[in-house]
Amino acid sequence: MSGAPFVVATAIKAIGAFTVLLLAVMLATYAERRIAGFIQDRSGPNRVGPIGLLQVIADGLKNILKEETLPAQAIKPFFFLAPILAILPATVLIAVVPFGAPVPTPWGLTELIVADASIGFLYVLAIGSIGVYAVALGGWASGSKYSLLGGLRGSAQMISYEVALALSLVPLILLTGDVRVPEIVSMQQSFEGGAAYGTWFVLPLFVGLFFFFVAGLAETNRLPFDMPEAESELITGYHTEYSAMKFSMFMIGEFAHVITVGALVTVFFLGGWDIPFWTGDDIRVLDNGVVVGEPSILISLLTLAAFTVKTGLVVGVFMWIRWTLPRFRYDQLMDLGWKFLLEAVTVYILVIALAILALEGLGLPRGGWYAAALFTINLVVAGILIGLADRKAWIRGGNVSARLTRAAEGGE
């Protein structure tokens, strides 16, 4: 597909993806409150509309009608810019995520992805970093001490964990040899010819998934990494001074970010739109235009549903974690990021690289056994991490008390 139909199709997909993302954000705010309620043995919002679904609309209306406040100390242009910067990167990130199998249309086969950019997920890492500006600018431009502290904490945290986030995807590149997201998805499906692995990368790379998940949590400023907000310490930090729709935009940005990270986890580790144990959905457009598999609208819808369910589950886990784990102390957060996660990811990359080298050397074809071998290596790595790192209190981050004990005994 090229020319005018391509432009029209891309425009439709862009608008569609944006709309669906914002609808998903609405649902996510509702789901968050419901899940919070369920975890705390409450029932959550259930009065407005059927099972409380219209609560989101009521909240939105309320936020539009509320007074916009502008603090006297605020630096106006940046104060207005920050919410825009919060919402923008989070919503454009979804552009490189494929939602489903290609759809046959009268104008040719259309891939369900807004932009199949050749830089692939590097785009995600690049654009995702812009989210830092929202936090930093919002905190600084508010002209409030608490906001500034929140902004500083937030920018330091997001920059720290970005390193681990990017590095945790290196094993993925080692396996796929490509950063294009549709390519990564098709690698997790079963194709003849030995190019694909036939298993979701959650098996051969589940420690990598853990690292990506932790760094993703920190990137989206969700609990247990919500240092920039920290209600009990900073009165919600960088958006303390924001009200009405500007505050809403920060929230929409946060939830859009959460959904995007959920979609990325799905695409990278959970097979994207792949339906498990079914080869009928293994559809792929090769670079020379040859179509492998039999695309149909029904299959596209099914894969779309599979993608939605998986992303929803990942986002659900995000919320489950949020309402379980307490917030890290700031030094613990930094220690976890720089002294544990970074080293662990680097070592993990080495381990996976060596394993792949060995497996290629043995001449093992890509497929079930290949993945099983890597899975075993992952088990060993996980065992070492939990057995050794947890015991030696590296995962705990700071562990100031142990350090102080040693210092008091004349050690360090």
Added chain:
Amino acid sequence: MPGKVKVVNRPESEASYVRAATKGMSITLKHMLDPRKKTQQYPDEKWELAPRHRGTHRMEVHEDGRAKCVACGLCPTVCPVNCIKLVPAEDENGERFAAVYEIDEFRCIFCGMCQEVCPVEAIHLGVHYENAEYSRERWVYDLERLCEQDHDVTALWDPADKASQ
């Protein structure tokens, strides 16, 4: 070492982050999937009040609709917070009745002594609590309003059954 820091030496097994986090996650999952919720869906689903719950007053009436009150004056006398206002009057047959009978539910402490002291079982406390109003004046219930109340009356404590509810 700056300042004085309290050093807590926990055993390794207690200080493990991974173990504690896993345990916490399993507990929250259990609660998340548990369909029994503690919330009472209030306006749809109301409290079951005890028969001796002391709430809004009501005045018992005769079959012809007259209040049973004989304006003896015992309830305003016994009331510890002076929330009952009573002006007695006498009709052509020489029977006493309350010309004005008002209870300020805002002042009332719902001790129930008016009900206990009433010789003709006219004034009662009721098993009822929803009496929000838009103005303070509306909280002063006059005789007509007291007679209109139709909720259950509070049961008195039965000396024979000392643990009775």
